[in-house]
Amino acid sequence: xxxxxxxxxxxxxxxxxxxxxxxxxxxxxxxxxxxxxxxxxxxxxxxxxxxxxxxxxxxxxxxxxxxxxxxxxxxxxxxxxxxxxxxxxxxxxxxxxxxxxxxxxxxxxxxxxxxxxxxxxxxxxxxxxxxxxxxxxxxxxxxxxxxxxxxxxxxxxxxxxxxxxxxxxxxxxxxxxxxxxxxxx
Amino acid sequence: xxxxxxxxxxxxxxxxxxxxxxxxxxxxxxxxxxxxxxxxxxxxxxxxxxxxxxxxxxxxxxxxxxxxxxxxxxxxxxxxxxxxxxxxxxxxxxxxxxxxxxxxxxxxxxxxxx
Numbered sequence: 001x002x003x004x005x006x007x008x009x010x011x012x013x014x015x016x017x018x019x020x021x022x023x024x025x026x027x028x029x030x031x032x033x034x035x036x037x038x039x040x041x042x043x044x045x046x047x048x049x050x051x052x053x054x055x056x057x058x059x060x061x062x063x064x065x066x067x068x069x070x071x072x073x074x075x076x077x078x079x080x081x082x083x084x085x086x087x088x089x090x091x092x093x094x095x096x097x098x099x100x101x102x103x104x105x106x107x108x109x110x111x112x113x114x115x116x117x118x119x120x121x122x123x124x125x126x127x128x129x130x131x132x133x134x135x136x137x138x139x140x141x142x143x144x145x146x147x148x149x150x151x152x153x154x155x156x157x158x159x160x161x162x163x164x165x166x167x168x169x170x171x172x173x174x175x176x177x178x179x180x181x182x183x184x185x
Numbered sequence: 186x187x188x189x190x191x192x193x194x195x196x197x198x199x200x201x202x203x204x205x206x207x208x209x210x211x212x213x214x215x216x217x218x219x220x221x222x223x224x225x226x227x228x229x230x231x232x233x234x235x236x237x238x239x240x241x242x243x244x245x246x247x248x249x250x251x252x253x254x255x256x257x258x259x260x261x262x263x264x265x266x267x268x269x270x271x272x273x274x275x276x277x278x279x280x281x282x283x284x285x286x287x288x289x290x291x292x293x294x295x296x297x298x299x
Contacts, residue, residue, distance in 0.1 A: 031209035038238075055238075055268050062240040066208045121277060134281075139248045142241040142276050149275055 010043065020095040021048050029069040029086045029106065038062055041093055048095050049171045057093070057100050057169040060150040063143040064104050064165060065089065067115075072108025072163075099152065099168040107161045115144045116156055186213045190221055196228040198263075206236050206243030206269075215246040219253055226258070230285070234264030239272050251282055261285050 021044050027033040038058055045054050072087040087108030094101050122141035148154065151167035158164070187202035199221055206214060222229055231250070236243075247262070254260045263285040265273065273279040 031207070035205065035207055035209050052267075055271065058238065059240060059268070059272070062207060062238075066240060066242060069208065135252055137248050137252055137278075137281065139245040139252075140241070142244060146241060146272075146275060 021045050022095070023091070023093040025091050027089055027091075029065070029072055029089050029108065031066070031069055034062065034065040034069060037065070037091060041091075045093070045095065045100070049100065053100065053169060053171050056150045057102070060147055060167070060169055061091070061093070061102060061104075063147050064102075065091070067143055068104075068106045068108055068163075072106055074109055096168075099170040101166070101168050102151075103164070103166045105162050105164045108163065110158050111156060111163050111165070113156075116154060119145055119148065121145055186210055186217050188217060188221065191232075193230075196230060197222070197226060198230040198232055200232040200235070202235055204235060204237045206233075206239040206246065208240060208242040211242035211246040214243070215249050218246075218250050222250075222254070225255065228259045228261070229254070230261045230263050232263050233269055234266065236269050237266055239269045241272070241276075244272050244276060244278065247282070248278065259283060263287060 023041050023044050025037050025040070027037060038061060041061065042054060042058055045057065048054070049057075068087050068089055073084050074087075075084050087106040090103075090105045092103045122138035122145070147167075150169060152170050154165075154167040156163070156165050189200040189202055191198040191200055199218060201214070203210060203214070218231070231247070233239075239247075251260055261283050262273075264287055265284065270279070273282065273284065
């Protein structure tokens with residue numbers, strides 16, 4: 001899959017003059033589709049907030065979407081003739097005055113509510129040169145910690161067969177006024 | 186998974202020629218680096234200068250590589266870009282792992298001082 005695009009294609013992906021960027025995509029949960037969605041999202045939101053904010057947005061979304069890929073698949077006979085199916089994700093991202101609002105829904109397994117509890121790092125502090133404790137370093141469990149660090153107003157509910165997760169990635173500067181649309185001459 | 190092995194005078198540098206260390210490549214990355222490092226040999230530098238994005242899967246792979254090193258064989262992480270440095274800092278792994286502060290790229294700064 002080519003990740004590059006022509007200037008004309010890029011222009012089509014930019015928000016029209018006078019508008020702030022939005023992004024919506026529906027895709028099956030898979031590391032490849034997640035990567036493609038994040039790359040597209042980054043291109044669309046590029047310049048709509050500071051680079052650091054866009055980077056935090058991308059990281060928070062990556063963690064949320066990775067979790068759906070990793071834990072959302074229903075193994076019991078639910079659909080598709082009883083075969084496991086990767087959840088179908090609806091992702092919506094919109095630039096607002098106070099931040100970048102994200103809504104992620106999926107039809108995978110319910111999110112354990114403990115994921116939303118305030119959490120500490122899975123962290124051990126090896127003394128320098130203490131090789132035994134280095135072996136105890138966690139290799140996972142960082143995802144929800146990062147999501148909680150990077151986002152605000154994280155909220156979740158389950159309705160029917162879908163998980164609904166919404167949050168904001170705060171911006172450090174107020175929304176800049178959009179340049180006025182260029183008048184056709 | 187693109188990586189380049191660069192033998193140095195005082196060790197081995199593995200340059201990661203990938204822009205993203207994410208869930209799509211984390212396992213391949215970990216396996217590849219571990220096979221490149223081998224069981225014994227000189228100190229290893231992992232050059233992450235080309236990596237523009239890393240998520241917690243990529244972080245987990247780096248930690249796994251770190252843990253797999255023999256105790257007497259150092260692994261140094263070098264040339265972190267701001268996005269990669271942020272993940273190490275947020276998870277406080279920057280206090281545990283061996284990260285080289287390169288003078289030429291000022292990577293630990295969130296934004297340059299005015």
